[in-house]
Amino acid sequence: xxxxxxxxxxxxxxxxxxxxxxxxxxxxxxxxxxxxxxxxxxxxxxxxxxxxxxxxxxxxxxxxxxxxxxxxxxxxxxxxxxxxxxxxxxxxxxxxxxxxxxxxxxxxxxxxxxxxxxxxxxxxxxxxxxxxxxxxxxxxxxxxxxxxxxxxxxxxxxxxxxxxxxxxxxxxxxxxxxxxxxxxxxxxxxxxxxxxxxxxxxxxxxxxxxxxxxxxxxxxxxxxxxxxxxxxxxxxxxxxxxxxxxxxxxxxxxxxxxxxxxxxxxxxxxxxxxxxxxxxxxxxxxxxxxxxxxxxxxxxxxxxxxxxxxxxxxxxxxxxxxxxxxxxxxxxxxxxxxxxxxxxxxxx
Amino acid sequence: xxxxxxxxxxxxxxxxxxxxxxxxxxxxxxxxxxxxxxxxxxxxxxxxxxxxxxxxxxxxxxxxxxxxxxxxxxxxxxxxxxxxxxxxxxxxxxxxxxxxxxxxxxxxxxxxxxxxxxxxxxxxxxxxxxxxxxxxxxxxxxxxxxxxxxxxxxxxxxxxxxxxxxxxxxxxxxxxxxxxxxxxxxxxxxxxxxxxxxxxxxxxxxxxxxxxxxxxxxxxxxxxxxxxxxxxxxxxxxxxxxxxxxxxxxxxxxxxxxxxxxxxxxxxxxxxxxxxxxxxxxxxxxxxxxxxxxxxxxxxxxxxxxxxxxxxxxxxxxxxxxxxxxxxxxxxxxxxxxxxxxxxxxxx
Numbered sequence: 215x216x217x218x219x220x221x222x223x224x225x226x227x228x229x230x231x232x233x234x235x236x237x238x239x240x241x242x243x244x245x246x247x248x249x250x251x252x253x254x255x256x257x258x259x260x261x262x263x264x265x266x267x268x269x270x271x272x273x274x275x276x277x278x279x280x281x282x283x284x285x286x287x288x289x290x291x292x293x294x295x296x297x298x299x300x301x302x303x304x305x306x307x308x309x310x311x312x313x314x315x316x317x318x319x320x321x322x323x324x325x326x327x328x329x330x331x332x333x334x335x336x337x338x339x340x341x342x343x344x345x346x347x348x349x350x351x352x353x354x355x356x357x358x359x360x361x362x363x364x365x366x367x368x369x370x371x372x373x374x375x376x377x378x379x380x381x382x383x384x385x386x387x388x389x390x391x392x393x394x395x396x397x398x399x400x401x402x403x404x405x406x407x408x409x410x411x412x413x414x415x416x417x418x419x420x421x422x423x424x425x426x427x428x429x430x431x432x433x434x435x436x437x438x439x440x441x442x443x444x445x446x447x448x449x450x451x452x453x454x455x456x457x458x459x460x461x462x463x464x465x466x467x468x469x470x471x472x473x474x475x476x477x478x479x480x481x482x483x484x485x486x487x488x489x490x491x492x493x494x495x496x497x498x499x500x501x502x503x504x505x506x507x508x509x510x511x512x513x514x515x516x517x518x519x520x521x522x523x524x525x526x527x528x529x530x531x532x533x534x535x536x537x538x539x540x541x542x543x544x545x546x547x548x549x550x551x552x553x554x555x556x557x558x559x560x561x562x
Numbered sequence: 563x564x565x566x567x568x569x570x571x572x573x574x575x576x577x578x579x580x581x582x583x584x585x586x587x588x589x590x591x592x593x594x595x596x597x598x599x600x601x602x603x604x605x606x607x608x609x610x611x612x613x614x615x616x617x618x619x620x621x622x623x624x625x626x627x628x629x630x631x632x633x634x635x636x637x638x639x640x641x642x643x644x645x646x647x648x649x650x651x652x653x654x655x656x657x658x659x660x661x662x663x664x665x666x667x668x669x670x671x672x673x674x675x676x677x678x679x680x681x682x683x684x685x686x687x688x689x690x691x692x693x694x695x696x697x698x699x700x701x702x703x704x705x706x707x708x709x710x711x712x713x714x715x716x717x718x719x720x721x722x723x724x725x726x727x728x729x730x731x732x733x734x735x736x737x738x739x740x741x742x743x744x745x746x747x748x749x750x751x752x753x754x755x756x757x758x759x760x761x762x763x764x765x766x767x768x769x770x771x772x773x774x775x776x777x778x779x780x781x782x783x784x785x786x787x788x789x790x791x792x793x794x795x796x797x798x799x800x801x802x803x804x805x806x807x808x809x810x811x812x813x814x815x816x817x818x819x820x821x822x823x824x825x826x827x828x829x830x831x832x833x834x835x836x837x838x839x840x841x842x843x844x845x846x847x848x849x850x851x852x853x854x855x856x857x858x859x860x861x862x863x864x865x866x867x868x869x870x871x872x873x874x875x876x877x878x879x880x881x882x883x884x885x886x887x888x889x890x891x892x893x894x895x896x897x898x899x900x901x902x903x904x905x906x907x908x909x910x
Binding site: 234236240241242264265267268269270273275276278279281283306309310318321322351352356357359361363364367369371372373374383444445447449453494553554557559 | 901908
C-alpha cells in the first residue's frame with residue numbers, strides 16, 4: 215500500500231489510520247515505533263528502546279529548551295509541523311550560544327490521523343534533524359480520542375552544549391549596542407495566514423523555517439562579542455525587542471524603514487491589516503552586539519545563506535527604559551508596545 | 563477573586579479562563595508566566611526568561627526522557643495530571659540509574675480552561691518536583707481552540723546524571739536473574755477506571771503515583787548489582803516483562819500467585835473483566851537482579867516507604883526466549899503475551 219508516496223510497512227497495513235491502541239503499551243504501539251519511527255529517526259540512542267536515552271555530555275553548562283507545536287494547517291508553504299518542531303527547538307537552544315545536540319520528540323496524535331500523514335511529518339523531522347546536526351534520541355506517543363486533538367501536536371525538547379566563555383543573555387545588552395536582524399521578517403506568519411485565509415499567495419510567500427545554529431556558530435567563530443540573541447517567533451520582532459528592553463532595562467530605538475520585508479509579505483500584511491513587526495518568524499534571529507562590531511557581524515551574517523538579508527535595525531539607548539520606540543516607514547515616531555494577545559493563533 | 567481556594571492575581575482577573583491570547587507572545591502570555599508559573603515553580607533557572615535554561619552538569623553521561631500526559635479525568639483519586647507528569651518523567655530517568663535533576667514543562671491548554679484549574683495543576687507539579695528533588699527549569703505554553711484539546715495536556719522532559727560505573731539496561735538481564743516488584747500492582751489504572759466508570763471505589767482505590775528516584779538510589783547505595791529497572795506503566799507488568807524478555811533474549815517465568823494486588827483492586831478488575839497484570843502503575847518499579855542478591859534487594863526495598871510491599875515475582879530462564887510464561891492464581895500455566903492495544907486509553 216502506498217499513500218502519498220509512503221509505502222505502509224506490512225504490520226501497519228491493517229490499521230492505515232491512528233487508533234487509540236497506538237498509544238498503549240502493546241503491539242500496536244511497538245509496530246509504530248519499529249516500522250515508522252525507528253527507520254526514519256535512525257539514531258543509535260533510540261535502538262535500546264529504554265525508558266530514557268543515555269547521552270554523553272562534556273562537563274560544563276548545557277542549555278535546555280522545550281516547545282510544543284500546534285500549528286494549523288500541518289503542512290504549509292515552505293514547511294510543515296515536523297520541520298518546524300525540530301528547527302524551533304534547535305533555535306531556542308542556539309539562542310543561548312549553545313551547540314544543539316539532542317532532541318526528544320513527543321507526539322500527541324488524534325485518533326483517525328492517516329499513518330501516511332504521520333510518516334510524512336516524521337520524514338520531515340528526520341531531514342530537519344540531519345540538516346541541523348542533532349539527534350532525535352528519545353520519544354513518546356500518546357493518542358487522544360477523535361475531537362480532542364487536531365491531527366498531530368508535537369513537543370520537542372532540546373539540549374545543547376554551551377562553549378566555555380560564552381555568556382549570551384538579555385541581561386548583557388547595554389546602551390551603545392545595536393540590533394541586527396538576519397533577514398526579512400514576517401514570512402512564516404504570513405505564509406500560514408495566506409493559506410488559512412485562502413489569499414492565493416502560496417507561491418509568493420513561504421515560511422522561513424530554518425535551523426539557525428550554523429549561523430550562530432559563524433558569529434561566535436568570527437569572534438563577535440554577541441550580547442544577546444533571540445529568534446523573533448510568536449509576537450514577532452516587536453515583542454522580542456520589548457522583552458530585551460525590559461530584561462536589560464534599556465531603551466530601544468528601531469528605524470522601521472531599515473527592517474527588511476519582502477514585497478508580497480508587505481502586501482499581504484496590508485490586505486489583512488496586520489503589522490509585520492508583530493508577525494512570527496521561524497528562521498530569523500536578532501543579534502545584539504556592540505556598535506563597533508556591527509560591520510563585522512553584518513559581514514559574517516551576509517556570508518551565510520541564512521543571513522544574506524541581514525540588516526541593522528535598532529539601537530540600544532539609555533533613555534525611555536523598558537520601552538521600544540520606532541520611526542515608521544512614513545518617518546513618524548511611535549511607541550512599539552507589546553500586543554495583548556497574538557494576531558495569529560496557532561502559528562507554531 | 564478566589565476560586566477553588568486559589569486567589570486569582572489582579573492582572574489575570576479580567577480573564578478567569580484561558581483564551582487563545584494566553585498562547586501568544588504578548589501581554590496575556592507574560593501575565594500567565596509572571597503571575598501563575600513563576601511564583602509556583604520558583605526556580606532560579608526560570609528567572610531570566612530566556613529561550614533556553616542554562617544548566618550545570620558534570621562530565622559524563624546523562625539520561626534524557628520525554629513523556630506527554632493526556633490522562634482523563636485531570637483529577638483522580640490519589641493524584642492529578644500535574645503530579646503524574648512530574649513523577650512519570652522522573653521515573654523514566656531514574657530507570658536508567660540516573661539521578662533526575664531538571665525537568666522542562668510544556669502545556670497545551672484548551673481555550674476556556676478555568677485558570678483556577680490550571681493553578682491547581684501547577685501547584686501540584688511544584689509540590690511533586692520538590693518532593694522528587696528536581697527543578698522545573700524551562701517551559702512553554704500553547705493554547706488550542708475549544709474542541710481541539712481536553713483542558714490540559716502536559717509534556718515533561720527530564721535529564722538526570724548517571725553516576726560513574728552504573729550500567730542499567732535490559733541487555734544486561736540474563737538467566738539466573740530474578741524480578742522484584744516494589745509493591746502492589748494495578749492501583750493507578752484501576753483508580754482511573756473506577757472514576758470513569760463510576761464504580762464508587764474512590765475511597766478504596768487510589769493511584770500509586772510517586773517519584774521512584776529515592777528508591778532507586780537506595781538500591782544502588784546498598785551495592786545491589788541492578789541489571790535492569792522498569793516502571794510498568796502503560797501495558798502493566800505483563801508488557802514490561804515481555805519487553806525485557808525480548809530485549810535480553812531470555813525467557814521469563816512469573817508466578818502470578820506472588821504478585822501483590824490490593825483486594826479492592828482485584829475486585830474491581832474482576833468486575834470489569836480486566837487482568838491486573840496488564841493494568842498501568844505509576845509508582846512501582848521492577849528490578850532485575852542476580853538471584854543471590856534477591857534477599858538484599860528485597861530488604862533494601864522494604865525499608866523504603868515506596869517499597870514496603872516488595873515481592874519477588876519472576877525468574878529469568880534460558881528457555882522459551884522472548885516469551886513470558888505465568889503460573890496463574892489457580893496453578894495453571896499460561897503464556898503472558900503483549901496485548902494488541904491498551905485496555906485503558908488515556909491512562910497517563
